[in-house]
Amino acid sequence: MVSGGSDMDCRNLSEVAVACPSDDALVEILSRVPAKSRFRFKCVSKPWCDLIADRLRCGKFPQTLEGFFFGGSSGNNFRHFVDLLGRPSPLVDASLSFLTELLEIEKIDLLGSCNGLVLFGHRRVSDMYDSLGYIVCNPATQQWAAVPSSGWTPFPLDDLDDERTCTYLIFDPAVSSHFQLVQFKQDDEGVCLQFRRNNDDDEGVAEVRTYSSESGVWSDRASEWGAHGWIVSYLGSALVNGMLHLMVGRDYEREDQIVAVDREGKKCRNIRWPKERGDIVFVGQSQGRLHCFSARINGTIEMAELSVWVLEDYDTEEWVLKHTVNFAHLSGKSDWPDVLNCYFVSIHPHCNLVFFVRNGSQKLVSYNMDNKEVRVLCTVGRDFECMTQYVPYFSAISVLAKKY
Numbered sequence: 001m002v003s004g005g006s007d008m009d010c011r012n013l014s015e016v017a018v019a020c021p022s023d024d025a026l027v028e029i030l031s032r033v034p035a036k037s038r039f040r041f042k043c044v045s046k047p048w049c050d051l052i053a054d055r056l057r058c059g060k061f062p063q064t065l066e067g068f069f070f071g072g073s074s075g076n077n078f079r080h081f082v083d084l085l086g087r088p089s090p091l092v093d094a095s096l097s098f099l100t101e102l103l104e105i106e107k108i109d110l111l112g113s114c115n116g117l118v119l120f121g122h123r124r125v126s127d128m129y130d131s132l133g134y135i136v137c138n139p140a141t142q143q144w145a146a147v148p149s150s151g152w153t154p155f156p157l158d159d160l161d162d163e164r165t166c167t168y169l170i171f172d173p174a175v176s177s178h179f180q181l182v183q184f185k186q187d188d189e190g191v192c193l194q195f196r197r198n199n200d201d202d203e204g205v206a207e208v209r210t211y212s213s214e215s216g217v218w219s220d221r222a223s224e225w226g227a228h229g230w231i232v233s234y235l236g237s238a239l240v241n242g243m244l245h246l247m248v249g250r251d252y253e254r255e256d257q258i259v260a261v262d263r264e265g266k267k268c269r270n271i272r273w274p275k276e277r278g279d280i281v282f283v284g285q286s287q288g289r290l291h292c293f294s295a296r297i298n299g300t301i302e303m304a305e306l307s308v309w310v311l312e313d314y315d316t317e318e319w320v321l322k323h324t325v326n327f328a329h330l331s332g333k334s335d336w337p338d339v340l341n342c343y344f345v346s347i348h349p350h351c352n353l354v355f356f357v358r359n360g361s362q363k364l365v366s367y368n369m370d371n372k373e374v375r376v377l378c379t380v381g382r383d384f385e386c387m388t389q390y391v392p393y394f395s396a397i398s399v400l401a402k403k404y
Contacts, residue, residue: 063391065348068355068364069094069118070380070387071110081390082364082378092390098142099135108135110386112169114239116140116393117179117400119169136169136179136213136400140392143400150183150209150218166233168244170263175242177397180263181211182244186230204230208265213399221265229257236344238285241314243268245290247283256280258292271317278307282344286310291347292319293354295327306330306342308354308369323352323369330367330374331358345387357384 043049068082081094099105099120108120111134118139122132131153137144152165164186171179185207208221229248238245243260248270256279260269271290273280278296285291290311297304308323330342345364346355352369357380364377364387380387 063116063393064350065346066092066390066392068346068387068389069110069113070364070384080380084377092139092392096137096139099137099144104146105135106132110388111167112237112386113388113390114169114171114179115173116391117169117171117397118388118390119167119181121167122146134167134181136181138393138397138400139390140394141396141400143397144402145213145400146402147181147211147213148218150211152183152185152209166231168237168246170239170244172239172242173393173395173397176214178212178214178399180213182261182263182265183209183211184231184265185209210263210265212263219264229259231259234343235280236283236346238283238290240285240288240290245271245283245285247280258283258290271311277309277319278305281306282347284347286347286349286352290314291322293344293347304328308347325367325369325372329372330356330365332374346389349389349391355389357387 065084067084069080070082071080081092099108105122107123107125109123111119111121113119116138118137120135120137122135124130124132131149133149134147135144136147165183166186167181167183169179169181184205186205205223208223209218210221211218232247232249235247241260243262245258245260248257248259255275256273258271258273258280259267260271262268273292273294278294280292281295282293283291284293292309292311294307294309295304296307304327306325306327307321309319310322312318312320327342341359342356342365343359344354344356347353348355354367354369355364355377356367357364362380362384364380366375366377367373368375
C-alpha cells in the first residue's frame with residue numbers, strides 16, 4: 001500500500017500497478033499520496049498518465065488548499081507565498097520565474113485565482129495605467145496564456161477617478177477546460193477597487209464585459225444592474241453551482257444581497273440577506289456550499305460577534321447558522337483598535353478553517369471553528385493589498401498553450 005508521504009521510484013510504482021486489480025483500486029491508492037508525487041507518477045506508463053489525467057479532470061483527485069499568494073497591486077511586488085503545510089521548500093516558486101523572466105511579460109499585478117489558475121493584470125513597467133491585458137497561469141504546470149486588454153484598466157487608480165473595474169476569473173475543470181473572465185465597471189469612487197474599505201455614495205455597476213478562452217475575444221454585455229447596488233469586491237467571492245457569487249452592497253436603509261452571476265456576466269439570482277443577521281464581512285465557498293460571514297455588535301464592543309452561515313438549501317435559500325465567535329477571541333484582545341479590524345481573506349474549501357488578517361499587526365491568522373484554536377501564520381506586511389488562495393491543479397490545459 002502506498003503511504004501518504006511516500007516518494008516511490010518508478011520500479012516500485014510499476015510493481016504496485018501490476019498488483020492493482022482494477023483502475024478503481026489504483027485511484028484509491030493514488031488519492032492517498034501527495035498531489036505533487038501523484039503528478040510525477042504520470043511518468044510511470046501511458047495507462048497511468050491517462051488514468052490520472054482523466055481522474056483529475058473529473059475531480060476524483062481533489063486537491064487541498066496549499067497556501068496563499070499575496071502582495072501589493074499598486075506597483076508593489078506580489079511575489080509572496082504562504083505555505084500552509086510548513087514545508088522547507090514550498091510547492092510553488094513565489095517569484096513565478098516562468099512568467100517574470102520572459103521578455104514579453106512586463107509588470108504583473110495579482111488579482112485573484114480560481115481552482116488552481118491565477119489571474120494577473122499586465123501593464124507596462126513604466127506606466128501604472130497602461131494596461132496590456134491579463135495573464136492567466138497555472139503555477140503547478142508552469143503554463144500560461146495572455147488575455148488582451150478589454151479597454152478598461154484592471155489596476156487601482158487614484159481617488160480622483162470616477163470609474164473603477166474589477167475582474168473575476170472563472171474556471172471549473174469538472175465542467176470545461178476553458179476559463180472565463182467577467183469584468184464590471186462601476187461608477188463613483190472605487191467601489192470595485194480590490195480591498196478598498198470605503199463605499200460611501202456609490203451608484204453601482206455601469207457596464208459588464210466578458211472574455212472566454214474558447215472564443216478568444218471580449219464581449220460587451222448590457223448591464224442590468226444600474227443603481228441596484230455595487231459589488232464590494234474585497235468581501236470575497238464564491239464559485240458555487242457553476243455561478244459566481246458576489247456581495248452587493250446597498251445604502252444603510254436597504255438590505256445587502258448576494259448575487260449569483262453566470263459566465264456571461266448576467267445576474268441570475270439575488271439571494272436575500274436580512275439585516276438582523278448583521279453586516280456581511282465575507283462571502284466564500286467551503287465543502288461545496290456557499291458561506292457567508294456576518295458581524296454584529298450586541299450592546300458593547302466587547303460583545304461583537306462573528307457569525308458563519310451556510311446556505312444549506314440553495315433552492316429555498318435556507319441559511320443555517322454554523323458558528324459564532326467573539327471578535328475579541330479572534331483579535332487576541334478586547335480593546336477597540338483590533339476587535340472589529342479583522343479582514344477576512346478565505347475559508348478553507350474542505351474544512352472549517354477561517355483565514356483573516358489583523359489589520360493592526362498585519363498578521364495572517366487562522367481560526368479553527370471545530371476546536372476554536374487561533375494560530376498566527378505569518379506577517380503579511382504593510383504593502384499587503386491582495387491575497388488569494390491557491391489550490392493546485394496538476395493537469396495540462398490546452399488553452400494555456402505557452403510554457404516556459
